[in-house]
Amino acid sequence: MYQTLIDAATLAAHVDDPRWVVIDCRHDLMDPASGRDAFAAGHIPGAQFASIDDDLSGPKTGQGATFRGRHPLPERAALVETLRRFGIDDDSQVVAYDAHGGMFAARLWWLLRWLGHEAVAVLDGGLPAWQAQGLALPTQATPRAQGTLTDRPALTRTVSSGDVLANLSTQAFTVVDARANDRFRGENETIDPVGGHIPGARNRFFKDNLQADGSFKPAAQLKADFAPLFASPSQAVMQCGSGVTACHNLLALEVAGLPGAALYPGSWSEWCADPARPVSTGA
Structure with a gap:
């Protein structure tokens, strides 16, 4: 497996x-x-x-x-x-x-x-x-028979925008943002009309999980890279622009032997859509 x-x-x-x-x-x-x-x-x-x-x-x-x-x-x-x-x-x-x-x-x-x-x-x-490796790339589609997958207990965790808002006071977990540095700082209005990040969030650009050839860094290197960001993965929440590339950080954590972090699915695009929610800019 x-x-x-x-x-x-x-x-x-x-x-x-x-x-x-x-x-x-x-x-x-x-x-x-x-x-x-x-x-x-x-x-x-x-x-x-x-x-x-x-x-x-x-x-x-x-x-x-x-x-x-x-x-x-x-x-x-x-x-x-x-x-x-x-x-x-x-x-x-x-x-x-x-x-x-x-x-x-x-x-x-x-x-x-x-x-x-x-x-x-x-x-x-x-x-x-x-x-x-010079392996084949056919163009024809290959339909498969209908599968029988069932919904079983989740192996992951999520938090809501309400949880993240409450955390601004409780500081129960650390939010880690997977967006590029300029977007985190609020300097890329082309992608993020409302720039910045959730107050108190840390930045870990998902591409920093990769080596030059696009493969993942070794587990020990990933573990060392994530170590300064939070005390324990159980007290960490991954987010990004829309809940997609945050999953890359979650995968990297699993590779590093650091399971247990949660995903904020709505991420920045949901957070910044409500002007009542606070926003930070800069490094």
């Missing part, structure tokens, strides 16, 4: 195993159609395509037209049906990949753990690692 990362050679040895399900999570926040287009141009054999916007996120507005962020969590039942459509069973080994160091694949990794599915891993190095 692979639960965090898997290398390209190991995946290649199992692509014909009917118990293995490979999911292509390629995406571009500025060009939502690019992931599906890239999949059609070539993908890992047998892979299914999952859209970050359509398959791995829920409606942006909740009851009373409350804005829930750019990529809110889907309803659990709806997510189960989506993942069954990809052919996932309770005993499936799922492998998620993208071409961006895992920044989108980690979202599917986290969502499956949210549904209680342990056997899910991210392809370390993503599609470039697959291509580096």
